[in-house]
Amino acid sequence: MDPALNPFAPGSGVKPPALVGRQPEIDAFDLLVARAKANAAGDRGILLTGLRGVGKTVLLNEFSELARRNGWLVVQFEAQPGEGGPEAVRKKLARELQLGARRLRQTSAWSHLRQQGLGSISNISISLGLQGLTADLKFTPGRADSHALDIDLEEMVEDVSESMRKARAGFALVIDEMQDLDPDLLGALLTVQHAAGQRGWPFYIVGAGLPSLPGRLAESRSYAERLFHYRKVGQLDPTAAAEALTVPIERLGAVLRGEPLRTVLAAAGGYAYFLQAYGRTLWEVASETEITLGDASLAVELGTADLDHGFFVSRWQRATRAERNYLRAMSQDGEGPTATADLIGRLGRDHSSLTSQRGRLIEKGIIFAPEHGQVQFTVPGMGAFIARQKE
Numbered sequence: 001m002d003p004a005l006n007p008f009a010p011g012s013g014v015k016p017p018a019l020v021g022r023q024p025e026i027d028a029f030d031l032l033v034a035r036a037k038a039n040a041a042g043d044r045g046i047l048l049t050g051l052r053g054v055g056k057t058v059l060l061n062e063f064s065e066l067a068r069r070n071g072w073l074v075v076q077f078e079a080q081p082g083e084g085g086p087e088a089v090r091k092k093l094a095r096e097l098q099l100g101a102r103r104l105r106q107t108s109a110w111s112h113l114r115q116q117g118l119g120s121i122s123n124i125s126i127s128l129g130l131q132g133l134t135a136d137l138k139f140t141p142g143r144a145d146s147h148a149l150d151i152d153l154e155e156m157v158e159d160v161s162e163s164m165r166k167a168r169a170g171f172a173l174v175i176d177e178m179q180d181l182d183p184d185l186l187g188a189l190l191t192v193q194h195a196a197g198q199r200g201w202p203f204y205i206v207g208a209g210l211p212s213l214p215g216r217l218a219e220s221r222s223y224a225e226r227l228f229h230y231r232k233v234g235q236l237d238p239t240a241a242a243e244a245l246t247v248p249i250e251r252l253g254a255v256l257r258g259e260p261l262r263t264v265l266a267a268a269g270g271y272a273y274f275l276q277a278y279g280r281t282l283w284e285v286a287s288e289t290e291i292t293l294g295d296a297s298l299a300v301e302l303g304t305a306d307l308d309h310g311f312f313v314s315r316w317q318r319a320t321r322a323e324r325n326y327l328r329a330m331s332q333d334g335e336g337p338t339a340t341a342d343l344i345g346r347l348g349r350d351h352s353s354l355t356s357q358r359g360r361l362i363e364k365g366i367i368f369a370p371e372h373g374q375v376q377f378t379v380p381g382m383g384a385f386i387a388r389q390k391e
């Protein structure tokens with residue numbers, strides 16, 4: 001069918017042609033927004049956890065949009081692992097704070113922010129390492145300018161949330177890949193969320209990350225569990241998965257049902273990214289309005305090849321030879337998880353050399369630790385992909 005009309009969109013954070021199966025999450029966020037409008041205090045933030053490709057970033061984007069439409073100050077950024085990560089993420093936070101505040105110029109929050117919040121945003125920007133401020137964000141001496149991250153964050157959040165409360169809106173920090181935040185910033189953020197809950201500030205951290213995220217938060221602050229509503233984002237249920245394909249296809253006047261539909265659904269296994277990938281090849285191969293079983297089988301074959309050459313191989317190529325051996329040893333357990341103790345036997349290596357490989361693979365985002373002493377692939381289907389690789 002006309003390639004120019006292909007509605008499917010495999011890609012990180014790319015808005016799908018039909019966002020399906022996530023109404024409970026959207027409702028939960030909706031409620032938060034409604035409660036902020038009513039100046040109801042004491043809510044928790046929301047954390048989405050799940051493997052890569054299940055649709056967390058898309059949901060975060062939806063939340064941000066919803067909050068912005070309701071006049072919130074929304075600051076969205078992605079954490080970064082590795083050496084330059086902490087510095088980069090602080091600068092990003094500072095920049096997004098300024099941009100986010102400026103977006104509120106035409107709203108009722110602006111006059112309140114000018115009185116109270118903007119000064120601390122300017123001041124904290126300097127402690128976060130951002131230079132070159134524009135003149136319209138004025139400095140207020142004595143707020144958020146101690147250069148101690150935890151103190152400055154708390155003062156800034158207090159000032160901004162008070163302003164937002166007066167405008168019957170809220171202040172959200174929307175953080176993607178949150179498992180990659182460095183311990184200092186993570187700890188400071190949790191402390192502020194805690195203070196916000198106790199003092200009734202409409203400030204919420206809305207995060208997404210791998211299934212290891214709740215554990216990381218609990219390590220950082222013992223009360224972290226009580227600060228958030230945790231929501232697991234996983235495979236779409238069969239009805240939603242079918243709609244992810246049929247709604248965009250029918251919108252364009254084509255038909256997908258019966259055995260052809262079931263064939264594609266079976267290949268995708270309910271994973272959002274895979275549904276988009278197979279949807280795209282399905283559109284490419286179909287020639288008649290009614291999609292046939294032949295189309296579906298070919299689309300699955302081509303879609304799997306696309307995934308192998310993109311989604312999976314990009315991770316595989318990031319691994320060194322030794323790390324690939326590690327991953328291959330993991331793939332004996334299929335999609336896992338694998339007990340790290342089992343890898344010692346399979347690889348014939350000592351514990352400490354495996355620990356450093358494990359650390360590097362976690363930093364590269366290829367594996368994570370679902371529990372102490374376990375490792376698992378961050379993307380669904382990685383075990384099967386590795387089994388298909390000869391070398």
Ligand SMILES: Nc1ncnc2c1ncn2[C@@H]1O[C@H](COP(=O)(O)OP(=O)(O)O)[C@@H](O)[C@H]1O
Binds near residue numbers: 009014016050059274
């Ligand atoms: N609810 C959904 N319905 C259909 N497709 C979705 C849904 N959520 C995400 N997708 C698609 O899945 C892919 C991965 O989404 P993304 O949000 O990047 O996942 P994650 O952040 O969990 O890795 C994107 O191509 C996106 O369009």
Ligand SMILES: [Mg+2]
Binds near residue numbers: 012058176
């Ligand atoms: Mg994501």
